[in-house]
Amino acid sequence: MVYTLGQLLNRLTFRQLQVFQVVFHKLSYSKAAEELGLTQPAVSAQMKQLEAALGQPMFDYVGKQLYVTPAGAQLERVVREIFSDLETLQMDLYQLEGQLRGELRLCVVSSAEIILPYLLKNFLHKYPQVDVRLTVLNRTNATERLLQNQDDIVITGIVPDTRLLSRQPFFDNLLVPVVPAEHPILAISEIAPQTFLDAGFLQREQGSGSRGAIEGFCKDHRLQLKPILELGSNESIKHAILAGLGVSLLPLANVITELKIGSLIMPTIKGFPIKRSWCAVYPSSKQPTPVMQAFLEYLRDQGDACLSEKFSFKS
Numbered sequence: 600m601v602y603t604l605g606q607l608l609n610r611l612t613f614r615q616l617q618v619f620q621v622v623f624h625k626l627s628y629s630k631a632a633e634e635l636g637l638t639q640p641a642v643s644a645q646m647k648q649l650e651a652a653l654g655q656p657m658f659d660y661v662g663k664q665l666y667v668t669p670a671g672a673q674l675e676r677v678v679r680e681i682f683s684d685l686e687t688l689q690m691d692l693y694q695l696e697g698q699l700r701g702e703l704r705l706c707v708v709s710s711a712e713i714i715l716p717y718l719l720k721n722f723l724h725k726y727p728q729v730d731v732r733l734t735v736l737n738r739t740n741a742t743e744r745l746l747q748n749q750d751d752i753v754i755t756g757i758v759p760d761t762r763l764l765s766r767q768p769f770f771d772n773l774l775v776p777v778v779p780a781e782h783p784i785l786a787i788s789e790i791a792p793q794t795f796l797d798a799g800f801l802q803r804e805q806g807s808g809s810r811g812a813i814e815g816f817c818k819d820h821r822l823q824l825k826p827i828l829e830l831g832s833n834e835s836i837k838h839a840i841l842a843g844l845g846v847s848l849l850p851l852a853n854v855i856t857e858l859k860i861g862s863l864i865m866p867t868i869k870g871f872p873i874k875r876s877w878c879a880v881y882p883s884s885k886q887p888t889p890v891m892q893a894f895l896e897y898l899r900d901q902g903d904a905c906l907s908e909k910f911s912f913k914s
Contacts, residue, residue: 610652616678618645623675626665679748687888700728701890706741706750708808710833710850717905722897729890739806751891753880757808765883768876769902773851775865775872779840790868799845801836802826813848816873852910
């Protein structure tokens with residue numbers, strides 16, 4: 600049965616839509632109940648009422664797995680926009696009272712995790728009523744979440760070449776060559792890039808922005824990259840280098856302390872470091888909320904100053 604808009608509004612509630620959205624992302628009634636602080640029967644009841652109001656099933660069970668129906672996928676797109684508009688309205692109302700309040704959903708790639716606390720410190724001091732929700736992922740997963748509107752802004756070093764995303768650069772993100780102290784390669788007066796790469800290169804996992812930048816650099820400069828080991832984070836690669844397992848190119852921010860105390864060395868090699876910028880990335884079609892706009896303006900005006908003193912190094 601298809602209801603008129605008025606009838607549909609009388610039968611639907613925001614609570615039903617909220618429960619639906621959590622079930623959609625969790626693909627589990629029990630996990631949704633846990634996140635919402637409800638019982639599983641309560642979640643089931645809300646979903647039954649929603650499906651009765653819309654006259655369509657939102658999910659199908661195949662075996663023990665929950666799958667989204669075409670109607671469910673369409674509803675999720677609508678619900679996402681409704682909640683986003685309501686969030687923006689709430690922030691606009693706070694602004695009319697002279698306040699900046701609301702939630703900022705940030706996702707950072709793992710290599711940017713170390714710089715974010717220094718960015719947030721001054722921002723949250725200026726806007727203490729902003730709530731930040733932070734997710735850390737590799738670049739591929741972070742981009743997927745952003746395109747699905749699960750986050751407001753992603754902090755990353757590599758931005759996919761698509762018109763769907765807007766970017767705002769704010770600080771140099773240098774990939775620097777790193778070797779352990781007393782490594783034999785340091786005895787060479789002029790280290791060639793290929794010699795460095797052949798000294799037991801350690802690389803990040805597939806989907807990492809750092810790995811993508813290094814592979815692109817090697818392709819452009821006709822260098823051969825034959826890694827001896829793949830590791831899942833910059834931190835694990837750093838400790839592998841400290842343990843004497845090999846060499847790598849790592850974001851300067853991740854090794855600044857070790858470079859300053861001398862446990863790691865940044866040799867001079869032609870062509871390095873690989874120069875990129877950290878970027879704040881958000882969907883081009885998304886109208887920034889007041890909190891998003893404030894954070895983007897903060898990065899533009901103060902991002903470099905917040906990070907340059909902590910993460911600058913001269914060998």
